[in-house]
Amino acid sequence: MQPQQIFQTKEEYAYQMIRQAILTCEFKPDEKLVIDHLGIQLGISQIPIRAAMQRLQAEGLVHIIPHSGAVVSPIRPEKVEEIFSLLEVLEQTAFRYAAEKITQVDLVSLQELVKKLDAAADQVDFKSWVGLNIQFHRQIAEISDMPLLLEFTHRILDEWQRLSNCYFQHLPPLRLLAAQAEHHQIVLALQTKDVERLQEIAVTHNRQAGQAYQNYFPTAKQKS
The missing domain is CATH 1.10.10.10 (Winged helix-like DNA-binding domain superfamily/Winged helix DNA-binding domain)
Known part of the structure; x- marks a missing residue:
């Protein structure tokens, strides 16, 4: 420490x-x-x-x-489903309000973050990718300018960070690439203020991520 x-x-x-x-x-x-x-x-x-x-x-x-x-506190396998189920609900709201309030400065910042995420994914640098990914999702919650939502999102992302650091040294590269494609779609939908598309992405992004982590959790736990 x-x-x-x-x-x-x-x-x-x-x-x-x-x-x-x-x-x-x-x-x-x-x-x-x-x-x-x-x-x-x-x-x-x-x-x-x-x-x-x-x-x-x-x-x-x-x-x-x-x-x-x-x-x-221990981390149980069912924590994965809980984390991503809650994120799905929170981000449907965060994405909707962020689309209304996002500025050009916010967009440029998110685009720069996605570039860094792309680089980490290309290098299969999962540790860096995790930190940047959390920063990306937190930033969108901040743009929504809803204090309670931001507080809840911070709490869930902290749980996700601990889960990732303790049990997931890496994910299959294909999942990283899929996640990056979804991140690009999120930024584009925010830029065009396509709320309907953002709602769809909030669901698919978190469900697919949750499924990938659930599938990998037993193997990761055995290796820890």
């Missing part, structure tokens, strides 16, 4: 550092988190770490066991 920014409080520092370690799978599902060890790693006392753990438990990222400590 290496800090990338300055935090206002020790609790916020502990929260962000532990949270990031969970999302990147530095701390793996079902791994026990020892408060004393975390204190040494982070260079702070137990009090802010315990407060951070309470926040992480509220997010479902850890389970606190009385008189024992905490463990990183």
Whole structure:
């Protein structure tokens, strides 16, 4: 865990550092988190770490066991279906409102992101592709300018990031290429404000992605 920014409080520092370690799978599902060890790693006392753990438990990222400590929450195979089912619903709304509010600056930014995603897919650089893909979907949610939707989308994409980092070192190249074709279609539909097409893509993009991950999950789990 290496800090990338300055935090206002020790609790916020502990929260962000532990949270990031969970999302990147530095701390793996079902791994026990020892408060004393975390204190040494982070260079702070137990009090802010315990407060951070309470926040992480509220997010479902850890389970606190009385008189024992905490463990990183497990990831079940059914989590894949849950993630993409929720994203499908959220993105139907996000895409519709983003089409109304998108600016030329937003479009250029999304087009640049898609170029970077194309490059990562061509190189089969799945780790980079995952980070860029999450950024792409978050940016569209931000363009929709709906705070609650953005909050829910952030939460689901965090779950997807953890799932990907822990269990999927790669996906079949054909799925990456298909996903990229869909990303291009999303940007084009946003540019032309084709809401009907965006609704179709929100469904197919998430269902096909969900199916690909569900098919791959057992194999990935055995290799982890």
